Amino acid sequence: MSRNIKSFIGYLILAVSVASCSLLDSGSDLADVRSASLESSSPSLEHCSGDPVCLFDPTSKGIFPVGKRYKTYRHEVNGDVRELNSIIWFPAKHLVDRSPAEGVFPVVVYTHGFPSSKEEATYIYENLASHGFIVVSYDGPKSSMYSDVQDSQDIINAPLDIKFLISQLEQLSDDSQGDFYGRVNKQQIGVFGISYGAVISLLSAYVPPFVDERISFAVLVAPGPFPGITTADFGADRDIPLLYVQGTNDKLVSYEGVSQVTFKNAPAPKTFVGINGGTHLGYVEETKDLMGFAVNGHIDAILCALLEEEEDFDQTGCAVFEPSMSPSQQQDLLLKISSSFLRMNFGVFKEDQANAKQYFDRVLLNSNKELFRL
Template sequence: MIKISTLLTCLLFIFSSLNAQQASPNFIFGDALPDAPELATRGNLKVGVRTIEFINKDQIDILNAVDGVAPNYDRDLKVEIWYPAALKQNEAELVMYDQVMGSLNDKDRPIVPFTFAGRAARDATPSTGKFPLIVVSHGYLGSRVLMTYLTENLASKGYIVAAIGHKESTFEDANGFQSTLLNRPKDILFVMNEILEGDHFLSNNVQDDNVGIIGYSMGGYGVLNVGGAGYSEGLAKFFSGMTGGNKSIESLTINNPDHSAMFDDRIKCIVAFAPWGMERGIWNAEGLKGLKLPTFFVAGSEDDISGYEKGIKAIYEGASNTDRYLLTYTNARHNVAPNPPAEITMQPGLHFDEYYRYAEPSWDERRINNINQHFVTAFLGTYLKAEDHSDYLKMKVDSNEETWKGFKPRSSTGMKLEYLEKAK
């Protein structure tokens, strides 16, 4: 017969083990799988994370335009910032992020809060030293914690990474598409300037002239415009039709002096995951020639949101005035950038799209995450830290022909990596 004291000891051990597993999950988004490529591994620095809010005052409230005339309002933007941190003794590099399923105003997909774990210390003390800045822009719909596998990873390698929660474009406050069309590039530049020039907890840690920008889907639409590519007159007409004649988006179009004046030479490079718009006439040859910054494009060959041959690949080919790369995941669709599906999205009875907001039909999303970490590390290291990663970025186009540099034997299949130089 088992003694009561022995039984209690066993139960306490079990409960303690369960609590330990909950506090420190075995696998967190972004952790390296056994076949992760070389540069996917986290860096040597500890990571802190903090949520801050910026307010961009007196902006055009396009959602409330009447007969083409829009009032002004203040755009409050929550920003999640990851940074190299000096952790105190026993300070855990573990955080729980708040996220939601569903979409505002969609009765079939109600808002359901949930949390997921990350490898960062909430509100930790920043490390000493100065680091390049990366600004991250999510899709429509999305959130500032949509790509924590990448944002944490980059911070561990010596970057300050700021991911914007774009007002009226997140799961929680989804609203009219015209707000995203107008505000996406403006939000990116505003947040960049606030971090580079404002008074905040990282004011002494950010390099003031060494910035990269990363965008996914509508974030890709935004970062390309910030990088010099002007939107087409087709977008201006479409936007005016949506807003009853308001023409405010013309400031972001081809050859507009206001758009030309936006270009900021502190930005050195772009990563564009599945950028939207080419198939919808948002971009054209003249506008794409305005792209002035080295760009790393990532796409799925079966992307049914942004399009591939006439979409992302056409943008890549048309941006002839800069050096650019195109990484293609064969048979992938649009979800080449986000975290993998959280466990809660797999529960029976939930709307299928909650799972397919993150998952890919032909790829393990965790595998895509590791490959993205590898190539984004190589690309940003090249253009922001003057590191030589040419062996990782210029190889045989088809990964099936030989094992790519940095990949384990037999593991680099199903991808293409193309490169085009700036036109002479």
């Protein structure tokens, strides 16, 4: 796929992102604005009668204020210096003193799509951090919209970036003089990625020789397509919790041709949640403001239009744009799925773990008819 085409997608998203930031810089607090938006989406509670599972809303803000640190890390791979501009999102003590809260917290390393950025899913980072997760998102050295050189083939080096970041977080936690001392739960470190980022996460979690044994869970959202990787054999001994999410109206990754095969190859324990009408671009936060480019409500029309001259892109799925889910709804559903899944497995409070599990098992599909399980 050519750099110019991919860059154009990235610059569309960047333009929306910059515009959004300029509005928020006028005095609004980013976390407070997003939290208010999430809370307004809570379901009606008239029928709950105090049932904690019914009252459980995975999109709502947790008890922790969200702290944020910007870090630039550099490491060398085969003589090439790779720069990782990163943001660490973490549970903070309180709104005034946003230093890390007391406790030991699970870690999520988030990898973005191609070409996107570390800000593509702040709705996920902020939610997880408010519920007691440390999340690190970063700009891929050759896969970010900010990269001087964009090269999808760099995917074979990208797992080393995740490995390096995990080591940096462990060092932060080992530094007795720093405020992150003892904060990282080294037994609960996982990866989360969308599209190209999901393939990198897949490699890091499952596929030899890229595997980092420290990774203990994975969330893969529409991984691929990348020939020879998404259908590769998984490491048979990687029995870590996997959440796999895929939309049925995805024009880049075939639900039947890629996702079902990849999920089938994955070792247990694994969970698949499908989104009827879900697209490929709809998970990225800024696409909510790009619907003017959609055809029949399908945001992936941007991809089809820009990739129609690419020899390696299968245009079969672009013949018809069926009515599809809006990015706002799709992001709300991904947050419900991923937040409840991660909190039921790795939540820092036992009561939250129990309520998240009951929600994921009993309520998620019943209250969101667009979702299904394999």
